Amino acid sequence: MLIEQTIRENIAKAVSALYAAEFKAGDVQIQATRKDVEGDLTVVVFPFLPYSKKSPQQTAFELGNFLEQNIDDIASFEVVKGFLNLTISQKYWLGQLTEASRQEQYGCSLAGDGSPLVMIEYSSPNTNKPLHLGHVRNNLLGFSLGEILKANGNRVVKTNIVNDRGIHICKSMYAWQKWGEGKTPETTGTKGDHLVGDFYVLFDKQYKKEIAELMAGGLTAEEAAQQAPSIVAARGLLLKWEARDPETIALWKRMNQWVYDGFDVTYKELGVDFDKIYYESETYLMGKEEVMRGLEAGIFYQKEDGSVWADLSDEGLDHKLLLRSDGTSVYMTQDIGTAKLRFNDFAIDKMVYVVGNEQNYHFQVLSKLLGKLGFEWGRGLHHFSYGMVELPNGKMKSREGTVVDADDLIAGMVDVARKTSEELGKLEGYTEGEALETYKIIAMGALKYFILKVDPKKNMLFNPEESIDFNGNTGPFIQYTYARIRSVLRKATDRGITASMNGETLPLTEKELGLIKTITLFPVAVKEAGEAYSPALIANYVYNLVKEYNQFYHDHSILAEENENIRNFRLILSESVSLIIKRGMGLLGIRVPERM
RNA sequence: GCCUCGGUAGCUCAGUUGGAUAGAGCAACUGCCUUCUAAGCAGUAGGCCAUGCGUUCGAGUCGCAUCCGGGGUACCA
DSSP states (O other): OOOOHHHHHHHHHHHHHHHHHOOGGOOEEEOOOOSSOSEEEEEEEEHHHHHOOHHHHHHHHHHHHHHHHHHHTEEEEEEEEEEEEEOOOOOHHHHHHHHHHHHHTTOOOOOOSSOEEEEEEEOBBBBBOOOOHHHHHHHHHHHHHHHHHHTTTTTEEEEEEBBBOOOHHHHHHHHHHHTTTTTOOHTTOOOOHHHHHHHHHHHHHHHHHHHHHHHTTOHHHHHHHHHHHHHHHHHHHHHHHHHTTTHHHHHHHHHHHHHHHHHHHHHOOOOOOOOOEEEEHHHHHHHHHHHHHHTTTSSSSOTTTTTTTEGGGGGTTEOOOOOOOOSSSHHHHHHHHHHHHHHHSOOOOOEEEEEEEGHHHHHHHHHHHHHHHHHHHTTTTEEEEEEEEEEETTTTTGGGGGOHHHHHHHHHHHHHHHHHHHTTTTTTTTHHHHHHHHHHHHHHHHHHHHHTTTTTSSSOOOOOOHHHSSSSHHHHHHHHHHHHEEEEEHHHHHHTOOOOOOOOOOOHHHHHHHHHHHHHTTTHHHHEEEEETTHHHHHHHHHHHHHHHHHHHHHOSSTOOOOHHHHHHHHHHHHHHHHHHHHHHHHTTOOOOOOO
């Protein structure tokens, strides 16, 4: 048991014994003691003053005395103003350290058959263009969230809903038919998603040109946008698609497959995967059915033009369109269908949507609509809302060509990792294959950490030049420290030193104590990250640990140390730190190289 | 207009359920490669935590108001 809990319970007992009052153990405030003050843990005594009816100092003294007498592991205490600073015995810290080094899954509680089943939806691309930086943030957050939830004892199903139908893919299809000259990924050597994206851009260009021409001919902007030949043709394709025209369906399947093949490559590079993939072309009809059912049941209403609406004013929201006047479905309709299908397919306890914050309103509405339709689980869905990624010169806009393409980004990162490594001579003696593998790990570590260390709900600025920095609070810095620790352990093993501890109390330096405290609290950090759904918490935690570790080892060489007990103790310390880095980075989805 | 999320060092970001004197990295400047690997370490400098009022023993953190910025707001997804 963590000593915090013991202290809490004893404080409650003390309040009862000394002041004849009830105080819940869980409400006792405990925090890490400031670095410049003697002690390890601090109890804030202000909340007890109403019961003790004494000065903060006096109260702290009385509680401190009680704790010192009743808890073996409290070595001493000191009172500063209203703060009771407790010094914990070295024996306790050493015990925690040994424990940490023994557990392969330190800090994690593994899921069993009866554990809650959480489904996470993330990525969710359109099939008309390649993945970009925004998707990268989404994918990394989604995957990382899954790892964190797993570490907190949940079973996790990662899912991806692919928006494979609609006007957008028809635009690409039309452009390919008209100007594609039979080009394929094979004949052009272009990645499939990029090829399809190129035709989407081509369509847009042509479309704009036509609009300009029509407007020069006297039409209004709106009329021109509706009447341009390209858009008319694309709409025609959509109608054909909905009528299941064989030729159109075949082309649709063919071009979507190109895109999927391209996505698979990017997903693999990012290190993300899915347990189950849904396609909107397979779920939107169920959404329609549900809406019609709701209409018949009087939950929704129909306007004169035939469009179907939900009145959410009783829930504090507005009216929401569910089916267009022409009977076609909207985004919301599809999401209703997808949600129902998922809950049919899996015994989901909790549904998490990793989707950008521009859709906050959408998910608020979705939750209420599902509730109205009688799906109680709908009210419990969780929208993991994250902020946008901005560039130094402003927002990303695909039409203006200011998007950062995911594949380009990854390739660029690997390139920088290669150059930097070569300059520093870090990977001498590696085979070409080993070196490339390491460049990739480092490059992706840099990218992933750069994105994940930021609080998900905030908008973030992505500066390509800064993201590839390997110094300071970065992924490679943490990976590098891990590699160094492994090196220490390797060399120690080579010399026949086995890490063991005889359990006797060793003299600990302040830095050692600080490190061990951090290690001890790792499970707490994992749990908090799970509750707050925050990869950033883990990232910052691991960074602080690594920084402390580096400082520590700068001052204390392990192998030069004569005393065997101390040497072994430090090996265990190394092992535990490396374990936490590995687990912590694992939770972020970042791999760490054994050596660099 | 209404709803919602932000505003902390020149820049990018941390800051635990309100706790003690506000924390990193980058950029700038100064030192340190016989120890495990300098992708490192140590140090200097840099702050009206957007602004005002309030809540209380105590506010970067909670409440209200204002200013600035992002997003959303009935037939895009």
